[in-house]
Amino acid sequence: MNRLRLEPWLGALLLTLLLIPTVRHGMEASMWRHMLVQAPAWMWVGALLAAALPSRACAMVARWNAYGIAGLIGAAAVLAVLMVPRVLDLALLRADVESVKLLALLGAGAALRLSWRPAGLVLQFFFLGNMLAMMVVVGQLYIDSPLRLCNAYLLDDQARLGRWLIGVAALLGTAWLAWAFWQLVRREAALALQQAAS
Amino acid sequence: MLRTAIVSTLLLLGAYAAASWLTYDFQVWTDEGARRLEVALRPVAPPPARVEGPRVPGAELTALLTEPGGVTIADFIYTDCQTVCLTLGSTFQQLQAALQADAAAAGTPAGVRLLSISFDRQRDDPAALRAYAQRLNADPALWRFVRVPDGAQEQALLRRLGVVVVPDGRGDYEHNAALLVFDRSGRMVRVFDLAEQQLALDYARHLARQAGPRIGS
Numbered sequence: 001m002n003r004l005r006l007e008p009w010l011g012a013l014l015l016t017l018l019l020i021p022t023v024r025h026g027m028e029a030s031m032w033r034h035m036l037v038q039a040p041a042w043m044w045v046g047a048l049l050a051a052a053l054p055s056r057a058c059a060m061v062a063r064w065n066a067y068g069i070a071g072l073i074g075a076a077a078v079l080a081v082l083m084v085p086r087v088l089d090l091a092l093l094r095a096d097v098e099s100v101k102l103l104a105l106l107g108a109g110a111a112l113r114l115s116w117r118p119a120g121l122v123l124q125f126f127f128l129g130n131m132l133a134m135m136v137v138v139g140q141l142y143i144d145s146p147l148r149l150c151n152a153y154l155l156d157d158q159a160r161l162g163r164w165l166i167g168v169a170a171l172l173g174t175a176w177l178a179w180a181f182w183q184l185v186r187r188e189a190a191l192a193l194q195q196a197a198s
Numbered sequence: 199m200l201r202t203a204i205v206s207t208l209l210l211l212g213a214y215a216a217a218s219w220l221t222y223d224f225q226v227w228t229d230e231g232a233r234r235l236e237v238a239l240r241p242v243a244p245p246p247a248r249v250e251g252p253r254v255p256g257a258e259l260t261a262l263l264t265e266p267g268g269v270t271i272a273d274f275i276y277t278d279c280q281t282v283c284l285t286l287g288s289t290f291q292q293l294q295a296a297l298q299a300d301a302a303a304a305g306t307p308a309g310v311r312l313l314s315i316s317f318d319r320q321r322d323d324p325a326a327l328r329a330y331a332q333r334l335n336a337d338p339a340l341w342r343f344v345r346v347p348d349g350a351q352e353q354a355l356l357r358r359l360g361v362v363v364v365p366d367g368r369g370d371y372e373h374n375a376a377l378l379v380f381d382r383s384g385r386m387v388r389v390f391d392l393a394e395q396q397l398a399l400d401y402a403r404h405l406a407r408q409a410g411p412r413i414g415s
Contacts, residue, residue, distance in 0.1 A: 063201060064201045064202060064204075064205050065202055065205070066199050066201075066202040067202075069202050069206055070202045070205040070206045070209065073206045073209050073210060074205075074206075074209040077209055077210060077212070077213030078213070080213065080217075081213050081216050081217050081220070084217065084220050084221060084227055085227055085228045085229070086220050086221065086226070086227060086228055086229045086231075086232055087220060089228070089229030089362075090220070090229060093229075148230075148372065148374070149227070149228050150228065150229065151228075151229050151230055151360075151362035151364075151374045152362055152364060153364065154364055154366055154372050155372065
């Protein structure tokens with residue numbers, strides 16, 4: 001309970017930090033930081049702020065978000081659109097695109113938080129199976145491309161981002177599999193205990 | 199469940215609309231692609247910028263581009279460049295050879311000129327540009343070299359024409375090198391990739407012919 005009350009404040013603090021122009025420009029100065037530091041940071045803020053939702057609002061959201069499907073689809077859509085290389089260039093040139101991008105990341109983070117548990121292991125697997133595969137494909141594309149896909153960033157920066165995208169995807173995939181395995185083991189143990197008791 | 203389906207559909211439609219807007223109906227994925235498409239749809243007039251170089255003692259870029267004698271294929275360079283500009287140099291050498299052959303065959307000057315604009319105004323003074331032109335065997339009647347001495351005008355020009363220059367931290371630059379075709383009224387009408395050299399040449403020739411009889415210089 002205590003943790004839940006603390007989270008929105010942490011989110012607000014982090015948001016203030018991320019809004020400082022120097023921090024924002026620093027994160028956008030290189031392609032890999034733009035995609036792999038800024039994007040997760042804003043999603044994390046979204047997830048933290050979602051903890052501030054009162055339980056009545058949560059219940060209402062849940063009615064429109066059965067099994068977390070709408071939330072996962074929304075988050076997947078945001079991440080897929082943000083993988084278009086043109087977004088990175090446009091975000092640097094146009095304030096409106098930058099604002100929409102950051103708000104979408106906040107929303108995606110909040111949606112993931114509100115949808116992850118209701119989704120269950122099967123839907124989570126489906127979501128990650130799509131997202132992580134997309135990250136790997138885009139990453140490989142960035143590594144292999146002899147052309148710069150963003151005018152504002154250097155070619156070796158792009159290749160580094162590609163390698164990191166694949167690395168992060170592998171890491172997230174492994175972490176989720178370990179977590180899912182642990183969940184299943186715990187569930188089985190609880191089941192066995194129940195049967196032994198009855 | 200119905201409500202979830204409705205929200206999900208709306209979210210997907212929103213993402214589709216956003217992606218479609220970003221990619222001009224899924225035609226381009228990069229900002230460079232979008233820039234080339236936008237230029238083809240809406241020609242871009244360069245902002246006021248005074249340029250100078252060997253044999254160009256100081257003139258408005260637009261005046262240079264609208265001088266009688268034809269359309270212009272331009273590129274952005276810096277003379278210290280060891281990578282993509284070398285390709286650009288040889289691309290322009292081949293264009294020059296083709297234009298000289300055109301002129302020899304027709305007996306009149308070709309209706310297409312070449313212009314290399316430096317974005318490294320500190321290092322590329324007229325003397326450096328002259329040395330560079332000599333290194334490339336540039337024909338002064340056909341191929342000119344200029345820089346924009348004023349920093350603010352240079353930035354405005356690069357921005358308007360969509361040229362992005364990124365210092366690579368080792369004293370060099372990476373930039374979206376391309377062949378820019380300007381029509382007789384000095385507007386950038388097309389941006390071609392370096393690999394599309396023949397296409398750029400043919401397009402410029404076509405433009406030069408289309409604009410009526412050539413004015414001899």
